[in-house]
Amino acid sequence: MTTTACCVPSTSSSSSSIFSLKNGFTVKRNSNSMSFVGLHSFAPKTRSSAGLISISINQKRPRNSLKVKSVAAASEAVSGFDEMVAGTKRRYYMLGGKGGVGKTSCAASLAVKFANNGHPTLVVSTDPAHSLSDSFAQDLTGGQLVPVEGPDFPLFALEINPEKAREEFRNVTQKDGGTGVKDFMDGMGLGVLVEQLGELKLGELLDTPPPGLDEAIAISKVIQFLESQEYSMFTRIVFDTAPTGHTLRLLSLPDFLDASIGKILKLRQKIASATSAIKSVFGQEQTQQDASDKLERLRERMIKVRELFRDTDSTEFVVVTIPTVMAVSESSRLSASLKKENVPVKRLIVNQILPPSASDCKFCAMKRKDQMRALDMIQSDSELSSLMMIQAPLVDVEIRGVPALKFMGDIVWK
Numbered sequence: 428m429t430t431t432a433c434c435v436p437s438t439s440s441s442s443s444s445i446f447s448l449k450n451g452f453t454v455k456r457n458s459n460s461m462s463f464v465g466l467h468s469f470a471p472k473t474r475s476s477a478g479l480i481s482i483s484i485n486q487k488r489p490r491n492s493l494k495v496k497s498v499a500a501a502s503e504a505v506s507g508f509d510e511m512v513a514g515t516k517r518r519y520y521m522l523g524g525k526g527g528v529g530k531t532s533c534a535a536s537l538a539v540k541f542a543n544n545g546h547p548t549l550v551v552s553t554d555p556a557h558s559l560s561d562s563f564a565q566d567l568t569g570g571q572l573v574p575v576e577g578p579d580f581p582l583f584a585l586e587i588n589p590e591k592a593r594e595e596f597r598n599v600t601q602k603d604g605g606t607g608v609k610d611f612m613d614g615m616g617l618g619v620l621v622e623q624l625g626e627l628k629l630g631e632l633l634d635t636p637p638p639g640l641d642e643a644i645a646i647s648k649v650i651q652f653l654e655s656q657e658y659s660m661f662t663r664i665v666f667d668t669a670p671t672g673h674t675l676r677l678l679s680l681p682d683f684l685d686a687s688i689g690k691i692l693k694l695r696q697k698i699a700s701a702t703s704a705i706k707s708v709f710g711q712e713q714t715q716q717d718a719s720d721k722l723e724r725l726r727e728r729m730i731k732v733r734e735l736f737r738d739t740d741s742t743e744f745v746v747v748t749i750p751t752v753m754a755v756s757e758s759s760r761l762s763a764s765l766k767k768e769n770v771p772v773k774r775l776i777v778n779q780i781l782p783p784s785a786s787d788c789k790f791c792a793m794k795r796k797d798q799m800r801a802l803d804m805i806q807s808d809s810e811l812s813s814l815m816m817i818q819a820p821l822v823d824v825e826i827r828g829v830p831a832l833k834f835m836g837d838i839v840w841k
């Protein structure tokens with residue numbers, strides 16, 4: 428494989444064809460390699476006058492080296508995409524990591540690749556600060572399923588809109604002192620919890636959006652994915668998750684709710700037995716039973732979601748990072764937390780790696796040294812060293828639009 432970048436003139440093949448992409452860059456293809464050619468943002472004077480770079484990926488590379496020894500071997504890693512794409516049973520992929528490392532680009536490119544490989548695919552953003560629309564260069568806002576134009580097979584996107592939901596929550600609490608809250612939470616399948624909190628005179632808890640509401644909304648969507656006909660066609664669901672803290676809360680919420688429901692049920696039983704005589708006089712016995720049944724059902728759903736997050740056959744969390752000490756440290760903590768939660772983690776994407784070069788400018792040489800240090804850190808990190816490492820090169824243009832995502836997908840997901 429040859430990869431050329433910043434300081435090295437681009438190489439080209441004699442028998443090649445050029446494809447123009449949107450966003451002003453082109454892909455050059457020949458029998459052995461594909462080159463991505465773009466306008467270089469900080470090209471030194473030694474380069475061609477147009478400032479073009481080319482990143483070539485040799486497609487004849489054997490697919491067996493999973494761990495990368497050095498930056499020079501950057502693009503030798505493979506992701507095991509064959510295994511990810513195999514079978515029509517639904518699988519969930521969650522991509523997460525520190526802010527700005529390329530989670531959305533990696534998630535969107537994976538979704539495009541799944542769709543182009545015959546999977547009806549849904550890509551969902553649970554990040555309150557969505558960037559799916561920006562990444563696809565299409566308007567995907569609105570909190571609804573939106574078809575993405577471009578891929579061969581159906582690809583839909585969904586930006587879960589917690590800010591809108593939070594706003595609605597505030598409105599309903601202000602308007603009717605609480606009853607609207609139940610309707611609102613009902614919409615998320617969590618109304619029964621509010622009912623119970625109300626009965627237990629914990630109404631003041633409902634005056635402000637509860638912590639973790641964003642995650643509760645995301646969980647309610649996951650329940651819909653599991654149960655609703657609308658989502659049954661999708662065989663791959665890719666999550667572009669929020670930065671680390673949010674995501675960990677999301678993954679631990681079903682446990683938390685399960686435990687809370689358990690406590691509420693116990694408390695209810697105590698109250699119910701103390702007041703059953705009075706209640707039976709007023710004919711409320713049946714209502715009590717209905718509420719308990721509903722709580723039990725909600726609890727079962729939470730257990731289903733919790734199991735889904737931990738099911739190695741259907742779910743995988745892919746950690747995305749960049750080669751800096753700070754990002755690697757956070758990824759290590761994330762990976763440890765995921766393991767503690769028993770969430771399956773197999774792959775680590777190290778994004779934005781400087782492609783190998785025969786001669787570096789001073790800036791690139793320094794940057795490369797830094798990246799080497801971070802890569803070494805991964806190799807010796809007890810949490811990260813066992814993961815399958817996928818290295819993705821830094822390219823010199825923004826990854827925006829389906830053609831660019833397809834290009835990125837072909838680099839990352841091999």
Ligand SMILES: Nc1ncnc2c1ncn2[C@@H]1O[C@H](COP(=O)(O)OP(=O)(O)OP(=O)(O)O)[C@@H](O)[C@H]1O
Nearest residue numbers: 526527528529530531532558779820821822825826
């Ligand atoms: N390999 C890459 N080469 C060049 N640019 C990249 C690469 N990966 C991502 N980017 C760019 O980095 C920026 C941030 O990427 P992205 O939005 O995917 O990150 P993120 O982790 O989802 O961010 P956030 O945490 O803010 O949601 C975007 O402008 C994207 O085009």
